[in-house]
Amino acid sequence: MKNQIKKSSIYTENELSRCLLCNNPPCSKVCGKIDTGKIIRSYYFKNKAGAALRLKDNSDCATCETQNCIKACIRGRVDLPIDIPFLMDYIRDEVRLHTQDTIDEPNLKIDFCGIECENPFVLGSSVISSNYEMCASALEAGWGGIATKTVGYVTCKEVSPRFEISEKENGHFNGFKNFEQISEHSIEKDLKWIKRLKKDYPTKLIIVSIMGSDEKEWGELAQLVTENGGADIIECNFSCPQMTFKNMGSDTGENSELVELYTRACKTNTHLPILAKLTPNLSSPDAFVEAAMRGGAIGISGINTIKSLTTVDFHNTLDKGVCGKTAISGYSGKAVKPIALRFMRDTAMKFHPAHHSISGIGGIETWRDALDFIMIGASNLQVCTAVMEYGQRIIEDLTEGLKLFMKEQKIHSLQELVGCALKDIIPASDLNRSSIVYPVFDLSSCVKCGRCYLSCRDGGHQAIELIKGRTPNLIVDKCVGCQLCRLVCPVNAISEGKRIDR
Numbered sequence: 001m002k003n004q005i006k007k008s009s010i011y012t013e014n015e016l017s018r019c020l021l022c023n024n025p026p027c028s029k030v031c032g033k034i035d036t037g038k039i040i041r042s043y044y045f046k047n048k049a050g051a052a053l054r055l056k057d058n059s060d061c062a063t064c065e066t067q068n069c070i071k072a073c074i075r076g077r078v079d080l081p082i083d084i085p086f087l088m089d090y091i092r093d094e095v096r097l098h099t100q101d102t103i104d105e106p107n108l109k110i111d112f113c114g115i116e117c118e119n120p121f122v123l124g125s126s127v128i129s130s131n132y133e134m135c136a137s138a139l140e141a142g143w144g145g146i147a148t149k150t151v152g153y154v155t156c157k158e159v160s161p162r163f164e165i166s167e168k169e170n171g172h173f174n175g176f177k178n179f180e181q182i183s184e185h186s187i188e189k190d191l192k193w194i195k196r197l198k199k200d201y202p203t204k205l206i207i208v209s210i211m212g213s214d215e216k217e218w219g220e221l222a223q224l225v226t227e228n229g230g231a232d233i234i235e236c237n238f239s240c241p242q243m244t245f246k247n248m249g250s251d252t253g254e255n256s257e258l259v260e261l262y263t264r265a266c267k268t269n270t271h272l273p274i275l276a277k278l279t280p281n282l283s284s285p286d287a288f289v290e291a292a293m294r295g296g297a298i299g300i301s302g303i304n305t306i307k308s309l310t311t312v313d314f315h316n317t318l319d320k321g322v323c324g325k326t327a328i329s330g331y332s333g334k335a336v337k338p339i340a341l342r343f344m345r346d347t348a349m350k351f352h353p354a355h356h357s358i359s360g361i362g363g364i365e366t367w368r369d370a371l372d373f374i375m376i377g378a379s380n381l382q383v384c385t386a387v388m389e390y391g392q393r394i395i396e397d398l399t400e401g402l403k404l405f406m407k408e409q410k411i412h413s414l415q416e417l418v419g420c421a422l423k424d425i426i427p428a429s430d431l432n433r434s435s436i437v438y439p440v441f442d443l444s445s446c447v448k449c450g451r452c453y454l455s456c457r458d459g460g461h462q463a464i465e466l467i468k469g470r471t472p473n474l475i476v477d478k479c480v481g482c483q484l485c486r487l488v489c490p491v492n493a494i495s496e497g498k499r500i501d502r
């Protein structure tokens with residue numbers, strides 16, 4: 001029984017999410033045979049094939065006598081070390097290598113705004129792209145480019161602390177709230193390192209993000225960035241929700257006339273392609289996409305952060321928040337991805353990806369997240385919060401995971417995937433309503449926790465009864481096929497049956 005529970009996905013998921021994903025993991029160092037820390041990290045970031053590739057066939061962790069990895073595990077200093085040998089064997093057993101050497105290694109080259117990029121992954125405009133050293137090390141690590149921290153004429157004074165989070169289990173960020181405004185440096189200082197970066201990394205994509213306060217300033221900034229050199233693309237930041245300066249930030253992005261006016265002011269003063277970075281704090285991007293296109297933008301990037309409030313504290317004292325206060329400001333990270341996908345899908349529907357480009361942003365942590373954005377029309381991807389949480393090293397699993405997927409699917413060019421899912425996103429009124437999918441219970445995996453029963457009783461249609469004490473049984477006549485039971489099952493013992501006519 002113990003082994004059965006151990007082998008269940010819930011144990012594996014728990015062990016994975018308990019892993020601290022350490023820098024230079026000591027478990028890898030002491031093993032000497034396999035890079036355990038990297039394998040766990042690849043699996044955590046859904047690069048399962050990449051994790052399996054690193055597990056040599058001859059390394060059977062179950063029979064390892066020393067188990068030095070467990071002794072070295074830093075999690076052991078917190079509570080219990082990670083069951084690394086179990087995870088290694090689980091990954092080896094679970095991930096049958098599906099990659100076959102039938103095609104050449106796919107590369108991730110992609111055209112974005114008419115520029116050939118090494119891969120679509122770019123540091124998102126923020127603190128992570130605010131100086132030469134950070135950007136250079138990211139480009140060395142394999143990022144295809146960077147979008148600089150927004151530059152402008154104002155010098156911002158920031159608050160401390162600057163961030164709040166809403167948590168996933170085990171302390172990982174679910175959503176991330178920041179109060180940051182545009183660059184804290186002078187424009188001269190920023191332009192200097194940007195120019196040097198391009199000189200040192202001529203093949204990498206450099207997007208320079210700018211923000212002005214009126215038509216004249218936007219035009220001047222575009223001209224300055226162009227004459228300075230270093231930029232491949234200018235991104236107009238119309239969307240920061242926490243600017244404290246008048247006429248700047250997402251208020252601009254919520255006014256389509258200003259979006260058009262400022263985009264045109266930039267277009268008139270540069271030959272570089274222009275991206276408009278729009279705010280998601282709108283019911284529809286349509287009018288704003290049209291305005292940006294009329295103004296001369298070649299593409300849209302989004303989303304920027306969503307106006308949010310994360311912490312409301314009853315016992316608010318001066319030592320909490322910012323002197324006992326908080327404010328509405330931008331939300332990003334994993335939690336915003338579905339909102340970002342909706343916003344960018346609607347954007348993609350406004351134009352043909354062959355003529356215009358989309359830089360997809362919002363909650364990208366894994367290659368699977370990246371693929372979702374590509375399939376709804378993005379040919380460039382900016383990542384911010386995940387780099388802040390896990391470091392630039394996530395690029396390894398972003399690129400490798402995507403490559404191994406393409407290899408498995410025999411996809412030669414990333415371009416083939418751009419927009420391929422758009423046809424399958426249809427109005428809710430057109431969805432098939434004349435068929436049904438019943439859940440199927442695998443009683444050999446079921447641990448009889450009763451979660452399916454509870455959710456169906458209190459959040460569904462009372463279609464599950466418990467027989468022989470705790471065993472779930474479907475009452476087909478009452479089941480509407482909503483699949484809530486499958487979604488709440490903690491051990492994946494419920495699957496979808498065959499779709500049948502009602």
Ligand SMILES: Cc1cc2nc3c(=O)[nH]c(=O)nc-3n(C[C@H](O)[C@H](O)[C@H](O)COP(=O)(O)O)c2cc1C
Pocket residue numbers: 124125126127149150176178180181182183209237240277303304305331332333334336361362363364382383384385386
């Ligand atoms: C700390 C922080 C600073 C940011 N600064 C900027 C900025 O200067 N300019 C900008 O266009 N977006 C800025 N953003 C927004 C990000 O570029 C990105 O649009 C947003 O965070 C969503 O992506 P993510 O979920 O990968 O973080 C910032 C985000 C964070 C978290």
